[in-house]
Amino acid sequence: MKEALNPAEVAEAAVESVTTENNTPGQRYQLSFERPTDNALLVRLAGRWRLEEKLPPVTEVQAQLESGAAVTRVQLDTTRLAAWDTGLLTFLAGLYTLCQKRGIAFDNAGLPDGVRKLIDLAFAVPPQKDTGRRGELPPVLARIGDATLKLLRGAPEMIGFIGKVTLSLGRLVRGRAQYRRSDLMLIIQDVGPQALPIVSLISFLVGLIVAYMGAVQLAQFGAQIYIADLVGIGVVREMGALMTGIIIAGRTGAAFAAQLGTMQVNEEIDAFKALGISPMDFLVLPRMLALIIMMPLLVLYADIVGVLAGMFVANTTFDISVFEYYQQTARALDLRHFAVGISKGTVYGILIAIAGCLRGMQCGRSAQAVGQATTSAVVTSIVFIVIAASLMTIMFQKLGI
Numbered sequence: 001m002k003e004a005l006n007p008a009e010v011a012e013a014a015v016e017s018v019t020t021e022n023n024t025p026g027q028r029y030q031l032s033f034e035r036p037t038d039n040a041l042l043v044r045l046a047g048r049w050r051l052e053e054k055l056p057p058v059t060e061v062q063a064q065l066e067s068g069a070a071v072t073r074v075q076l077d078t079t080r081l082a083a084w085d086t087g088l089l090t091f092l093a094g095l096y097t098l099c100q101k102r103g104i105a106f107d108n109a110g111l112p113d114g115v116r117k118l119i120d121l122a123f124a125v126p127p128q129k130d131t132g133r134r135g136e137l138p139p140v141l142a143r144i145g146d147a148t149l150k151l152l153r154g155a156p157e158m159i160g161f162i163g164k165v166t167l168s169l170g171r172l173v174r175g176r177a178q179y180r181r182s183d184l185m186l187i188i189q190d191v192g193p194q195a196l197p198i199v200s201l202i203s204f205l206v207g208l209i210v211a212y213m214g215a216v217q218l219a220q221f222g223a224q225i226y227i228a229d230l231v232g233i234g235v236v237r238e239m240g241a242l243m244t245g246i247i248i249a250g251r252t253g254a255a256f257a258a259q260l261g262t263m264q265v266n267e268e269i270d271a272f273k274a275l276g277i278s279p280m281d282f283l284v285l286p287r288m289l290a291l292i293i294m295m296p297l298l299v300l301y302a303d304i305v306g307v308l309a310g311m312f313v314a315n316t317t318f319d320i321s322v323f324e325y326y327q328q329t330a331r332a333l334d335l336r337h338f339a340v341g342i343s344k345g346t347v348y349g350i351l352i353a354i355a356g357c358l359r360g361m362q363c364g365r366s367a368q369a370v371g372q373a374t375t376s377a378v379v380t381s382i383v384f385i386v387i388a389a390s391l392m393t394i395m396f397q398k399l400g401i
Helices: 006-013 059-066 086-102 115-120 140-173 181-191 193-221 224-265 267-276 279-317 324-334 336-363 367-399
Strands: 020-023 027-034 040-049 072-079 081-084 105-109
Touching: 020 193, 020 336, 027 059, 027 140, 040 059, 040 086, 059 086, 072 086, 081 224, 086 105, 086 115, 140 336, 181 193, 181 224, 181 279, 193 224, 193 279, 224 324, 224 336, 224 367, 267 279, 279 324, 279 336, 336 367
Parallel strands: 040 072, 040 081, 072 105
Antiparallel strands: 020 027, 027 040
């Protein structure tokens, strides 16, 4: 940058001087302008430039730039500056921005060293444009293509994870798995008994819904007694396992992903590897075993609650006695139906454990990544459950089970 003009050169120049001054007692600043040359503007700052004073706006400088000959350079003179704070910095920052917009050179050689360094620091990095704004979304086909490629890239990683889980189960069978039984018991308690309240509520409501939906149609033929068949078979074969799986996916699958994701952020999983402890054995295997053990029991419990809900509707709304409902349910159900529902629930539990643990192990090292892993675990679990339910229902239907 060029040096500021000395006072002798300014005095010799035949120029017009414009001064803005605040004469309030205890609050004095002075802003004056001079034209040492036709294309230069000298801005003199004197007195106290503090926030408590009513400092002038940058528009006063803009008015001087627009009057007279075109200005190509702005110089500053602060030799008579008495005191300053961020009010001066704000004024100078606005002046610097004004010069940049007009393509005018800003000569800050006349500023105090501290002010000059702060101004240089403030404008050392250009401001980020479009911060916090989202660009236009790509076309629909492009988004579908990106999602498909992401799915194809994730398939090998998922297959590899399933292989590692299988090897871990093999080490468990041989008695060589590295895990603590106390951890397994705690996870079983969290997955099973602590999930009973929400499973009870949802199963009861689903049983009510199925009973009312079926009863409206059966009442047209005077066949209300078959509410027991509809609720019993529907809940035991399909709805009990499906609703339990969705509940556990949102409750336990998300918890698995959040726990493992947080351990990934805190580098605890790396610490296990450094100590020679397999994360698959110590972290994933207990969670997998807990869901495999507890899902059949939760499904059986959900089936019982759903059937009782149907009994409540039949008894209170359609005057079907508890004994009649029980007899009809016993005739409609057999162990084959329970086996179908429990087998589906077991498969759902395995899928939930795989999805939750996989997303947790894939988690990045930030709080945002933990949230994304948790969301992805729930979505992946529910998608897996729906696909598995469809395939198993078709398979059992073809086999006549």
